[in-house]
Amino acid sequence: MLGHMTPPSTADRTGSAPPDDVADGAHPVVARTRPSAVRGRAVRPARGRSGDAGDGGGTETQRRVREGAGQLAVAAMRRLDADLEWYRALPAEDRSWVNLVAQAGITAFVTWFADPTRPPHGVGEIFAAAPPELTRSISLQHTLQLVRVVVDVVETHSDRLAAPGAERELREAVLRYSREVAFSAAEVYARAAEVRGGWDARLEALVVDALVRGDADDALRSRVAAIGWSGRGATLVVVGTTTAHLDEVRVADLRRATRRAADDALVGILGDRLVVFLGGEGDLRAAAMTLLPRFGPGPVVIGPAAAGLVESTASARAALAGLQAAAGWDQVPRPVLADDLLPERVLVGDVDARRALVERAFAPLAASQGSLLETLSAYLGAGRSLEAAARTLYVHPNTVRYRLRRVADVTGWDPLDARESYVLQTALAVGRLDAVRD
Numbered sequence: 001m002l003g004h005m006t007p008p009s010t011a012d013r014t015g016s017a018p019p020d021d022v023a024d025g026a027h028p029v030v031a032r033t034r035p036s037a038v039r040g041r042a043v044r045p046a047r048g049r050s051g052d053a054g055d056g057g058g059t060e061t062q063r064r065v066r067e068g069a070g071q072l073a074v075a076a077m078r079r080l081d082a083d084l085e086w087y088r089a090l091p092a093e094d095r096s097w098v099n100l101v102a103q104a105g106i107t108a109f110v111t112w113f114a115d116p117t118r119p120p121h122g123v124g125e126i127f128a129a130a131p132p133e134l135t136r137s138i139s140l141q142h143t144l145q146l147v148r149v150v151v152d153v154v155e156t157h158s159d160r161l162a163a164p165g166a167e168r169e170l171r172e173a174v175l176r177y178s179r180e181v182a183f184s185a186a187e188v189y190a191r192a193a194e195v196r197g198g199w200d201a202r203l204e205a206l207v208v209d210a211l212v213r214g215d216a217d218d219a220l221r222s223r224v225a226a227i228g229w230s231g232r233g234a235t236l237v238v239v240g241t242t243t244a245h246l247d248e249v250r251v252a253d254l255r256r257a258t259r260r261a262a263d264d265a266l267v268g269i270l271g272d273r274l275v276v277f278l279g280g281e282g283d284l285r286a287a288a289m290t291l292l293p294r295f296g297p298g299p300v301v302i303g304p305a306a307a308g309l310v311e312s313t314a315s316a317r318a319a320l321a322g323l324q325a326a327a328g329w330d331q332v333p334r335p336v337l338a339d340d341l342l343p344e345r346v347l348v349g350d351v352d353a354r355r356a357l358v359e360r361a362f363a364p365l366a367a368s369q370g371s372l373l374e375t376l377s378a379y380l381g382a383g384r385s386l387e388a389a390a391r392t393l394y395v396h397p398n399t400v401r402y403r404l405r406r407v408a409d410v411t412g413w414d415p416l417d418a419r420e421s422y423v424l425q426t427a428l429a430v431g432r433l434d435a436v437r438d
Helices: 010-014 035-039 057-067 069-083 085-089 092-114 132-136 140-156 167-213 218-226 248-261 284-290 310-328 338-347 351-367 372-381 386-393 397-411 418-437
Strands: 234-241 264-270 273-280
Touching: 057 069, 057 092, 057 167, 069 085, 069 092, 069 140, 092 140, 092 167, 140 167, 167 218, 167 264, 167 273, 167 310, 218 310, 234 284, 234 310, 248 264, 248 273, 248 284, 273 284, 273 310, 310 338, 310 351, 338 351, 338 418, 351 372, 351 397, 351 418, 372 386, 372 397, 372 418, 386 397, 397 418
Parallel strands: none
Antiparallel strands: 234 273, 264 273
């Protein structure tokens, strides 16, 4: 019979509505505490309640509310199924637990209404009957929607439940109680979010450390999944120095900035070095450019693009080696690609850079036809003079120029450019040393 009454609007009746603008939370395990105690006060009855005047109206209303708790629970279950799409999408077992939570909320209100001088039950106590796993499926928004439905059900039946003349007092009590529960929910979820944030930061640090060291095992893959890395698109590694006084607040702001720059992002702080992994299907180099002000003074090195996060270990090594070797290039740009620092990386003992120069420059030239290797060697040995190289080779300077263009086509580095000719000269030296050693 109660279920056939038309629920009036909360705002129309009281001029206020239960809070519904608290930000989403992310499925924490609700603490088994009384969060309402944080507010430091008990919710007290409004002045002028019928029971306070000694007319017995308050006692009668309490009796009616207590006896109607079962009907309220049934009506709440119907409203949950009718109004909340996420509730209907839950598995049957989870729905049964949500029903139990809703009933616990109604029971907690009835208990508090009998003695409003006591603090109301917090969300932790209302959820105590449900398994902790349930809260992983219910966000803060879902929790507040659940509270609103239960509150609206009680309000809808207030005219029937309250003693004559006490309807307004019952509605006000419902609103006060719902406010306390809403604040309790927000406080619990916020505390859990802080704990989860600290745990995520430690897990993120472990992942970055493993990637830098090259420990790409099954444990790394599970940790990557745990921190929410989607794995879509390529991965780019950006390395630089840290800014001064990089405290927890600045680190948190840096993490937010990296997550705005790319679909996926990881941040690692290794001493005075800042390592950022960017992932996604967009322009990752453009994303890296937006993060330049977040790095400290000195060079910022971008590693080669990798197919995925696990495959980015080589890119991280290259970027870190480039950061170490960047001091060898006085005019180093900011940012600079790790591949543009191959000669300097060879000088600091980077075996990956040494192998890259041999494979990408010396070996193709040695295997090519048209005396490209000999021409490049003569050109570099003659002080980068076309005429002197032509005299050494007994050919026309235009022939030397043509062969050097062929060298650029084969290797990707132009011998006529001062910086790139230095890269090729280093490649020739490394290739010859490896040939002698073999």
